[in-house]
Amino acid sequence: MNLSISNLCKTYGPHQVLRNVALEIEDGHCVALIGPSGSGKSTLLRVLAGLELPDGGDRTTASVTWDDVPMHFSDNALFEYRRGVGTVFQAYNLFPHMSALENIALPLRVVHGRTAEVARREALDQLARLGLEAHAAKRPGQLSGGQRQRVAIARAIAARPRVVFLDEPTSALDPEMKAEVLSLIAEIKSQRRDLILVTHEMHFAKMVADHMVFLADGQILQTGTPQQVMDEPTHPVIQSFFSRVLKFA
């Protein structure tokens, strides 16, 4: 993907969360958004995922283009847009009253127009590809946190979205489950599916991402390969951030 952002601002009440964000990414397949808490990285991801309007709404001066196609920030346009992308949140993605299979089949059927039978089969295939077929009939409450996130990822990629957004997908998990979810993310990345993720797992980001974007206080401080950002930080804030988070890692 080629992603180009300019002039992007987002304000919640008195807080300006994103200040004039501008970003150019060429030929990115896995973009990691990192930075301290409250830096605006999740908000940036949510705007890109079509879940949040930038300041100004449909009259915004912000511009976001994917492969030269601009995003339109109106409710209707974003609704269409969300059908073509996948999003995974930190937790509680799945609908607790449906089985894992139904969770995946529902959007295939009611959003993407598959018949019930085809949706079911595709959902089963998807679960099988990710090694989750044993859990097809279970409800989220019967799955471990890691299994839930894997099913959520399966749902997000089932309709073959252009790009998948992952908002701190492992932050609510214990270490063992983190590992199973991270290896799944690495696997779908290797299937040439474009990913944009917010994460605190620096080693993982370094391993899978081809682009790393460092945000602090609503602004992008550095963009580059993970090696560039982590090993040659251009800003003292980035340097002190890594010295803190990697201290015990």
Next chain:
Amino acid sequence: MESLSRWIFAPRDPAEPIPFSAKVFNVVIVVAAVAAVFVLAFRAQSATLNWGTVLEYHLLFTTGLLNTLILSLGTLVLALPLGIAGAVAQRSRVLPMRYAAKTYVELIRGTPLLAQILLIYYVLFPAIRLDDKLVAGILILALFNGAYISEIIRGGIESVGQTQMESARAIGLTTFQSYRYVLLPQALRYSVPSLAGQFVSMVKDSSLLSAISVAELTFQAKQASTYTYSTFECYLILTAGYLIITLPLSALARWLERSLAYES
């Protein structure tokens, strides 16, 4: 001693079922105590019960029970969708809809049912030439209960986590689909205990329709008591009649609650 304590104390483990014999034992004791109070009270007034003449009017009671049942079922069928619509409208971004729903709820909840029955039946319905009493009764009760149910459902929707709505949007569901597949199924599950209470009240509230001479159970019991002068007997039968409807309703609600349960 061992078995006596099993009849009096629930098992320490809350998951372990209470033995059937213990349930029967306790229910019998409670019912016997209530019956004893009434028998003693009747004795104190040296009143005697005279069932003979009352039972001659059994047809009055059975039609009354049947009509109360029809009223209750009809109301339930109309009030639930009305309540769901009211709850969704109250959360709508379309302000005329939101305020129409809020006004409806406040007007109905803030005024006595008896006043609503009289006003609607004598002012509104003649204007649209509606004179079938059973239909009128169902419509009034549905309007009344719809307001309460919409508040129950709204509470249920609000207890569904914010991320559920977010996930529904993220996978591309429309607002209607989000309600249909994600919010309402969960909200209804949360609401089952409160809804059951509302439905039980609804059955009993239908007795106020006797004010406009709907031939429901209370109206019929009043009729029977004026014919027979056996007021106590008629009201005892009336009490039993309502229990015949409300007890299975409560049991149904408990069963629904259990069968809809899942770990969230």
